[in-house]
Amino acid sequence: MQYDVLITNAKTRFSGGKTLQIALKDGKVAKIADKVEGAAAKTVDAGGHLVTESFVNGHLHLCKVYTLAMMDDAAIAAYTGESMGGAMTAIELAATVKEQYDEKWIIENVRKALDLAVKFGNTHIRAFADTDTKARLEGVKALLRAREEYKDRVTLQVVAFPQDGVVRDPGAEEYIEEALKLGADVVGGIPWIEYTDADAQEHIDRMFALAKKYNKDVSMLIDDAGDPTLKTLEMLAVTTIREGWEGRVTAQHSRAMALYPEPYYRKIEYLLKRANIGVVSDPQTGPLYARVKSLYKAGVRIALGQDDIADAYYPFGRNNMLEVAFLAAHLMWMTHRDEMEILYDLITTNAAEALNVSGHKLVEGGNADLVVLNANSVWEALWSHEAPLHVFKNGVEITAI
Numbered sequence: 001m002q003y004d005v006l007i008t009n010a011k012t013r014f015s016g017g018k019t020l021q022i023a024l025k026d027g028k029v030a031k032i033a034d035k036v037e038g039a040a041a042k043t044v045d046a047g048g049h050l051v052t053e054s055f056v057n058g059h060l061h062l063c064k065v066y067t068l069a070m071m072d073d074a075a076i077a078a079y080t081g082e083s084m085g086g087a088m089t090a091i092e093l094a095a096t097v098k099e100q101y102d103e104k105w106i107i108e109n110v111r112k113a114l115d116l117a118v119k120f121g122n123t124h125i126r127a128f129a130d131t132d133t134k135a136r137l138e139g140v141k142a143l144l145r146a147r148e149e150y151k152d153r154v155t156l157q158v159v160a161f162p163q164d165g166v167v168r169d170p171g172a173e174e175y176i177e178e179a180l181k182l183g184a185d186v187v188g189g190i191p192w193i194e195y196t197d198a199d200a201q202e203h204i205d206r207m208f209a210l211a212k213k214y215n216k217d218v219s220m221l222i223d224d225a226g227d228p229t230l231k232t233l234e235m236l237a238v239t240t241i242r243e244g245w246e247g248r249v250t251a252q253h254s255r256a257m258a259l260y261p262e263p264y265y266r267k268i269e270y271l272l273k274r275a276n277i278g279v280v281s282d283p284q285t286g287p288l289y290a291r292v293k294s295l296y297k298a299g300v301r302i303a304l305g306q307d308d309i310a311d312a313y314y315p316f317g318r319n320n321m322l323e324v325a326f327l328a329a330h331l332m333w334m335t336h337r338d339e340m341e342i343l344y345d346l347i348t349t350n351a352a353e354a355l356n357v358s359g360h361k362l363v364e365g366g367n368a369d370l371v372v373l374n375a376n377s378v379w380e381a382l383w384s385h386e387a388p389l390h391v392f393k394n395g396v397e398i399t400a401i
């Protein structure tokens with residue numbers, strides 16, 4: 001057989017309403033044409049529906065999924081109340097669940113969330129594991145196990161994440177290093193919760209030292225509170241440039257950006273471009289969010305993330321990136337059709353760029369990580385935010401168990 005799979009009657013985002021055929025071979029998109037010559041082992045009729053790249057989730061606290069059932073709503077109330085003035089208190093309240101952390105029950109929750117990811121065509125996830133003196137290595141071990149179990153269906157980038165700080169949580173740094181030795185993919189950070197700017201910079205410096213020692217990308221939760229004087233996005237960008245780590249760093253959240261005075265925002269936008277930092281925004285999980293539209297226009301690598309699934313910070317979530325984009329369309333008022341196309345980029349191609357996933361493009365030679373939607377356009381896809389009819393990972397159709 002010349003091809004592994006032939007998808008027929010496929011509309012793409014750029015086919016102008018015309019249907020095409022898409023041939024897959026050895027995990028790649030081998031051919032896109034009106035009619036592909038040559039036999040395929042399997043044919044899938046897309047029925048005139050939209051075929052696109054599969055979905056990429058820029059940020060998920062995967063070790064905490066479904067833990068809201070184990071606690072009360074005090075953390076959510078603190079995180080979302082009073083213009084996010086109590087965000088740090090929320091993190092402290094949320095930490096109580098970690099006293100019970102055990103890889104054995106965490107992995108069960110993780111599997112449930114990843115089965116949903118498969119169902120909703122979410123094939124790449126930057127997955128954060130709390131790695132600190134309370135969580136120890138229980139979360140990261142569960143995520144590393146899941147990375148292996150799901151490797152043919154969902155690519156997990158496991159982030160070793162010191163959720164409770166580095167300077168203010170002595171011992172966390174050693175756990176991060178242990179996690180990297182176990183095989184974690186990315187070094188995390190959350191500098192804004194340190195008590196002083198000097199400590200925040202030290203937090204960033206210590207995590208960069210580990211990233212450089214183990215040659216890893218960096219992903220930090222930045223300025224996730226209602227305080228325009230928080231400066232850790234600037235610190236992260238300046239440190240990235242100083243350390244020569246351009247293109248290897250993402251900033252998650254950066255919600256304080258919503259409150260920046262315009263002149264300061266413009267400086268930050270320049271620094272983000274210069275440091276080639278990716279920004280991941282999750283407008284559905286908090287009352288403030290990064291300036292997604294401006295950043296996109298400026299050419300900053302930007303993505304959306306699910307952030308949470310039923311944990312101490314947010315009560316919903318299904319690992320459905322179309323649902324995330326649907327919510328973002330309302331929260332950010334991106335309801336024109338050209339804005340919907342931007343939202344779709346932020347959960348597919350742009351998200352892949354932000355996370356350094358290469359080849360995630362529906363072009364000949366691109367990765368055969370694709371979805372066949374039950375929709376004829378991006379507009380319909382966001383509107384209904386239904387599960388895809390077919391999901392392909394590495395050129396193989398995958399299904400939820």
Ligand SMILES: [Zn+2]
Pocket residue numbers: 059061221252253307
């Ligand atoms: Zn988060």
